[in-house]
Ligand SMILES: CC/C=C\C/C=C\C/C=C\C/C=C\C/C=C\C/C=C\CCCCC(=O)SCCNC(=O)CCNC(=O)[C@H](O)C(C)(C)COP(=O)(O)OP(=O)(O)OC[C@H]1O[C@@H](n2cnc3c(N)ncnc32)[C@H](O)[C@@H]1OP(=O)(O)O
């Protein structure tokens with residue numbers, strides 16, 4: 001069986017789609033998840049979870065209040081604590097993340113930041129003695145931690161953080177203090193009610209000199225009572241657009257004393273007498289952010305996939321309207337507009353995940369290099385992940401919203417669960433650096449690269465920047481996906497140079513650097529987007545070229561064709577400077593035929609992600625495809641339907657109507 005999702009009793013429309021798939025979905029899962037071994041482990045973990053009934057949702061998330069969501073996730077975490085070793089290899093981050101996604105979902109929980117930022121901060125920033133003291137406890141989950149950096153008044157501009165950590169050699173202590181209301185830490189996930197420790201980022205002050213943002217390990221709550229310690233004000237910031245299973249929190253310090261060895265001292269140090277040793281790279285303390293950014297292409301790709309699993313399966317069972325055959329309505333997936341809405345996002349999701357694998361590996365390598373004293377790769381990875389997180393989160397938001405609309409009215413219902421996926425994913429445009437700000441970080445790197453070319457130092461260009469020094473050439477669009485890469489290279493190069501020239505000209509005209517930068521910023525962000533999209537396209541093509549299995553490679557080439565045609569058309573205004581409008585018309589025709597080619601494999605392409613019904617939490621997107629029965633059952637379970645007459649009817653509506661009758 002090529003599509004391993006085929007089961008007796010499933011909706012025949014979905015079974016028909018799965019029969020059409022021309023490749024083995026287990027083999028595709030191995031490509032998606034990087035190895036056959038991990039693809040198998042995912043399935044085993046999912047299977048083992050299903051054998052522990054206490055790990056199942058006690059009711060649909062959509063019917064839970066915020067308090068119930070928080071309580072439910074804590075309940076499951078306590079069940080999980082009995083089963084960690086039996087379910088996963090606890091040293092394997094990907095296995096742990098899969099387990100969290102399955103059991104806890106995407107709405108957040110007490111450990112949301114523990115694994116993703118608290119432990120990584122200790123790994124990257126704590127010295128050996130500090131790791132000895134805290135890392136084991138954190139890994140064993142004896143303590144719960146979070147990452148408290150953003151303040152009410154400042155998130156982006158880290159140099160303006162107001163929380164101070166002032167060192168006093170006389171007592172060998174830091175005093176943490178929140179001098180104003182705007183200095184309250186505000187937003188950190190799992191801070192409000194769950195965490196008893198935090199890595200707190202504060203402005204280090206020694207003898208009136210401000211050394212800027214540094215990380216500190218801070219105990220927030222008593223380990224026995226869980227009450228906040230004296231000098232600490234902590235709480236939940238209230239409901240959010242989504243992610244309401246998490247207690248994003250606020251935190252204030254009132255002259256809170258912290259022993260000297262609680263500053264994380266792997267890279268910078270404060271000696272007993274107050275002597276400060278600066279780190280080998282000024283931004284080394286920002287590593288936890290780079291770590292999360294390096295994961296985001298993968299995680300956002302998976303968010304988009306979840307919405308696409310729902311929309312593609314639903315589109316294969318939803319029948320509405322007619323094409324040739326007037327005796328039976330067609331599956332809405334047969335409409336070209338529906339394919340155009342969904343298939344380019346499938347392609348992007350695959351591309352994002354392949355990029356994510358690369359950036360995760362680059363971060364892991366960087367961590368090793370930095371430990372060995374080599375910080376030379378930091379700027380490259382910072383630039384790459386700044387651009388990537390911005391483009392990927394934005395396009396994921398667009399893709400999920402299109403998926404919702406592709407489900408018509410039912411997409412708007414929480415039964416689809418797409419609105420929650422959207423709400424959580426779209427947070428990525430903001431967290432880990434607001435997208436515009438991060439595009440501008442990449443732009444700094446691009447401008448510097450052009451300056452290297454201009455001054456005859458092209459040999460010093462960083463990885464992936466060589467195209468900036470190359471001349472425009474003729475593009476032969478019949479030569480395959482590489483020709484489309486060339487279009488992107490031309491467009492990105494021209495935009496990067498154009499934005500840089502504008503910036504330089506404004507400075508030459510007398511504007512200060514910062515003002516000239518601000519007046520070029522829109523052009524600079526456009527340059528960053530094009531550069532990043534070029535990287536995504538190149539990575540996608542490179543990964544697909546490396547595949548040896550013929551049937552898998554064939555369908556992924558079909559997907560690449562959708563991608564390259566769609567992407568070039570999507571940057572039409574830039575592409576037109578390099579290809580004619582007649583060529584664009586021909587690309588348009590190729591896009592439509594590539595949608596047609598992909599159509600029979602659409603369901604298998606999204607089934608290959610092997611996202612379980614438990615993880616998906618969508619009534620509309622369930623594997624069995626019995627959409628209407630499932631939808632009706634779900635609606636009947638709504639708390640509103642547990643009684644025929646609501647108390648509010650008796651209290652308000654009935655008296656109102658009775659009065660109107662008099
Ligand atoms: C996201 C989830 C992760 C994993 C998920 C795991 C599992 C998923 C399972 C389920 C998921 C379910 C749900 C997820 C949903 C919800 C979210 C959960 C978690 C969310 C976590 C969010 C955590 C946070 O948001 S933490 C706070 C993040 N804050 C920021 O990002 C602040 C942004 N600001 C900055 O980074 C800096 O201020 C700045 C970079 C913008 C500027 O810094 P600064 O002013 O100091 O420098 P500049 O003057 O601008 O630059 C000087 C030079 O330094 C270079 N530079 C800057 N940074 C770096 C760096 N990091 N490395 C190297 N170099 C750097 C800069 O380029 C300049 O160089 P130049 O040569 O001088 O030009």
Ligand SMILES: Cc1cc2nc3c(=O)[nH]c(=O)nc-3n(C[C@H](O)[C@H](O)[C@H](O)COP(=O)(O)OP(=O)(O)OC[C@H]3O[C@@H](n4cnc5c(N)ncnc54)[C@H](O)[C@@H]3O)c2cc1C
Nearest residue numbers: 147148149150154155156187188189427430431432433436
């Ligand atoms: C779901 C979620 C989870 C989070 N989790 C955490 C966490 O665990 N820990 C933590 O510490 N923080 C966390 N945060 C906070 C998050 O990191 C910040 O909100 C984020 O970095 C953006 O900063 P800001 O809120 O200050 O935005 P602002 O910088 O105030 O952005 C407002 C606007 O100003 C623009 N802007 C700002 N500066 C510039 C500039 N230099 N150039 C051009 N435009 C600019 C932005 O583009 C944006 O349009 C979380 C946030 C969310 C939404």
